Amino acid sequence: MEPLSGHPEWRSDTTAGSTHADVYTRARIARTGLLALNRDETIYYFAATDHDGKPLTETCTYEITGKPLPGQWWALTLYANDMFLARNDDDANNVGSSDMVAAPDGSWTVRVAATREGAANWLSTRNSSAFLVNIRLYQPDKAVQEGKVPELPVIHRIACAAQSSS
Amino acid sequence: MKRYRGPLLLALVLAVIAHVAVVKLEPYHFMRGAINRNILKGGINSWFEAPRVTSASRTVVHPSPELAYSACVYDLSKGPVHLRVEPMDEYWSLSLYAADAENFHAWNYRTSPQGVDIWLVKSQAVERQPPPGVAVVSSPSNRGLAFIRRHVVDDASWGLITQARKLDRCEAVP
Numbered sequence: 001m002e003p004l005s006g007h008p009e010w011r012s013d014t015t016a017g018s019t020h021a022d023v024y025t026r027a028r029i030a031r032t033g034l035l036a037l038n039r040d041e042t043i044y045y046f047a048a049t050d051h052d053g054k055p056l057t058e059t060c061t062y063e064i065t066g067k068p069l070p071g072q073w074w075a076l077t078l079y080a081n082d083m084f085l086a087r088n089d090d091d092a093n094n095v096g097s098s099d100m101v102a103a104p105d106g107s108w109t110v111r112v113a114a115t116r117e118g119a120a121n122w123l124s125t126r127n128s129s130a131f132l133v134n135i136r137l138y139q140p141d142k143a144v145q146e147g148k149v150p151e152l153p154v155i156h157r158i159a160c161a162a163q164s165s166s
Numbered sequence: 167m168k169r170y171r172g173p174l175l176l177a178l179v180l181a182v183i184a185h186v187a188v189v190k191l192e193p194y195h196f197m198r199g200a201i202n203r204n205i206l207k208g209g210i211n212s213w214f215e216a217p218r219v220t221s222a223s224r225t226v227v228h229p230s231p232e233l234a235y236s237a238c239v240y241d242l243s244k245g246p247v248h249l250r251v252e253p254m255d256e257y258w259s260l261s262l263y264a265a266d267a268e269n270f271h272a273w274n275y276r277t278s279p280q281g282v283d284i285w286l287v288k289s290q291a292v293e294r295q296p297p298p299g300v301a302v303v304s305s306p307s308n309r310g311l312a313f314i315r316r317h318v319v320d321d322a323s324w325g326l327i328t329q330a331r332k333l334d335r336c337e338a339v340p
Contacts, residue, residue: 027192030267034196034226035313038269041259072276073257073317075232083227085220093221094231098319134228138257139276 007152009047010135039145043071045135050157056132058125060160062112064133066153072139073097076110076153080128090124092116112155193267200226201265201311204237211247211338213238213314215331218324234327236314238336243308246285246294250335253281254326257317262286265307285339286312294339312336 004010013025013036036044049055050062064076075096080086085093095110101120102108111119112133114126125131133155137144144150203225208214216225216235223229240247251260251273259274260282273282284303285296296302314334316327 023186023189026267027189030193030196034200034267035261035263035311036269037259037261037315038272041261041272041274075230077228077230077232079228084224085229085231087221089221096232098232098317136230139274 064110070141071137086128088126092124238312242288246339251282252330252333
């Protein structure tokens with residue numbers, strides 16, 4: 001998957017779940033996203049790096065800032081390096097349009113870190129190692145279904161445990 | 167050097183054939199694994215209603231904690247299978263996957279607000295006619311997976327989903 005134009009941290013499979021997917025795409029989807037939906041139903045975006053291209057890691061703290069996405073509903077989910085939810089009891093592996101605390105203009109910020117520290121929106125990285133963030137955009141607007149890349153959130157690295165912020 | 171050209175060419179051709187075969191068969195391999203896991207949980211032509219996704223869930227990669235999953239392994243070798251999905255106000259969808267993992271048909275709460283009520287068949291040439299209001303859909307393979315996703319908004323909606331699941335059907339047509 002290639003990075004999306006203007007959104008270097010996000011990648012997407014436009015043919016996931018499609019009958020038009022080539023054999024390589026089908027093989028990769030079968031390995032990493034078996035039973036994916038087609039893009040009329042849901043579009044998936046994945047980020048394994050921050051906006052500057054550095055790998056996402058449990059030892060760092062991040063902020064994801066964004067606006068409402070063009071679809072019926074959407075969610076951000078954090079997965080550990082084994083492609084499953086991180087094994088912790090923080091109940092903070094997912095935040096989306098149904099529970100996101102947003103500003104009056106609709107914009108929102110999610111803290112991505114091992115601890116909440118009072119943040120309104122939080123994704124816990126505890127026990128996630130090298131993690132990835134996934135956006136599911138359900139029932140995307142027609143233009144997005146037809147290939148337009150929506151305005152996706154930005155992942156900023158704030159600080160890391162063993163080094164200063166960059 | 168010349169005497170190696172033939173064997174080298176043959177090895178190259180065999181390597182390409184093996185590569186293409188492995189890539190093409192990979193979706194079947196992973197799908198067979200998913201089907202076998204679901205047979206163990208729910209049997210054949212019967213819904214397996216997955217418990218709520220938690221950080222301990224390790225069945226399907228990239229599970230969504232906002233979705234309630236139901237899965238049914240269908241087997242059309244002995245005739246049609248009746249699939250029914252109870253509609254809900256919140257998002258739900260039914261997706262059908264063939265043996266090669268192709269998502270060959272899907273319905274959702276916007277396209278089918280009345281729910282789904284179908285006979286799934288291997289071929290369009292159905293000997294028996296379904297009851298009025300029941301559509302016929304053909305599957306590319308005898309075996310495959312029907313998959314329901316329902317949006318879990320909160321604890322209350324999980325209760326509604328539990329009620330709706332009692333009205334879902336995945337059963338061989340007698």
